[in-house]
Amino acid sequence: MWLGADITGIIDWFIAHRLPDGGWNCEWIEGSTRSSFHSTLNSLKGLLAYDIATGGTDATRGARRSGEEYLLRRGLFRRLSTGEPVAPWVDRFAYPFRWFYNVLNAAEYFRQAALFVGAAPDPRMADAIELIRAAGQPDGTWLQVRRHPGRVWFEIDAPAGQPSKWLTLFGARVLAWWDSRNP
Template sequence: MDKEQILEWLLKGDVSIQYQVYRDLLGTNRKDLQERIAYEGWGKQFLSKRKPNGNWGDRFYQPKWISTHYTLLDLRNLNLSPTHKLVKESIAQVLKTSKAEDGGIQLGPSTSHHSDVCVNGMFLNYASYFNTPEKELQSIVDSLLNEIMPDGGFNCRTTRSGASHSSLHSTISVLEGLWEFQKAGFTYKKDDISTAIKSAEEFMLIHRLFLSDRTGKIIRKDFLKLAYPSRWKYDILRALDYFQKAERKWDKRMDDAVTMILKKRNKEGTWNVQAAHPGKVHFTMEKAGKPSRWNTLRAIRVLRHFERNKN
């Protein structure tokens, strides 16, 4: 397919895909499409699973991937309207009932003392996107800033097994959350957050997004699989999509990851969903092993961004 045919194919997808194609590839913010996400397709399906008590699944974090937490993350990634009333109510309920003693969000009744860095990052991401009051999120920001590791990144295992090296999984989730908090216009600990973002980005770049900084070998082969939804897991397309969303300029240390993305392009100009993370789902958006509008959209916007920002 040529470029026009790929765009036509993308625009035949879910309304959430259509909205992001117009916004990111065609330069038009179609608010009418964004408003339709709640009433059509995937957005409607996710919202229909919300229980009268404001939860999805059994509770905040159980079971994966149909819990309140992961459904809210899915809705954020669909770009549901940030003013959606029921979603905002569910987030407010989590903040009221699920704060841990360290200021983050507890995963369940047995984890009241310590929260999880990855989950705090993801929560901050969607809570900021859905315009949660800044004051309600300050303790989560504090909790995250207290978890910066000496190498500049983050690792959720610090509270469980005393990890001494940052994790790309944790770092990308925290980066997305801190960036979304600042994008919302919040100013709480602005300088500290900017410093944390810079150090976490550098941690990822030192690893060339998927390689050991000591041996140069691939850290985990799973980092090269283009899964979607990403959940809490890291992969190179998620990382590059973060950098384009944050409007970062090209860094030569991204080159290996971009080369890998290009190698994964189908001859038709699309990208597949290469894997699905095991767990319960509300429904399947796209089948693994098949051409993916999600991954094609994300790959194209990444490549376009860095073509424009290489100098």
């Protein structure tokens, strides 16, 4: 396979560096033993891309299930300890997503993963889906809430406060998938 041998070391690294709670944290090097929403989602996206491209392995599928479970146990946005939202950024949508977590970014991952394996949406996503639905505007668009900091080569989406074509695509696509499976 064209990509299997090229990135096997990276994939092996992700499998080996999964934390005991099922996810990942980029601060593991500093001793962190608790996964982060950001690192877990980004790790899942990479593993899913690998599985789609190569067919995956038992280890990559197991790692994905573990990371997915980390997020799903938390309803995609809640602290496991209190049930409260993990942070105010969970429903602040911005595109490009970059490394930042929000429920729209996570729901789009789960949509892609479910379609890949032929699974129905997990009902534990229901509250996150309602956050996405609530962010939609009456005209059917989603607004760019903010722009992530950092240099860009060129602008690819709307300024903060304006309707975003990309967020609208993701929001509409996630809701259509969810609603078609949960009439």
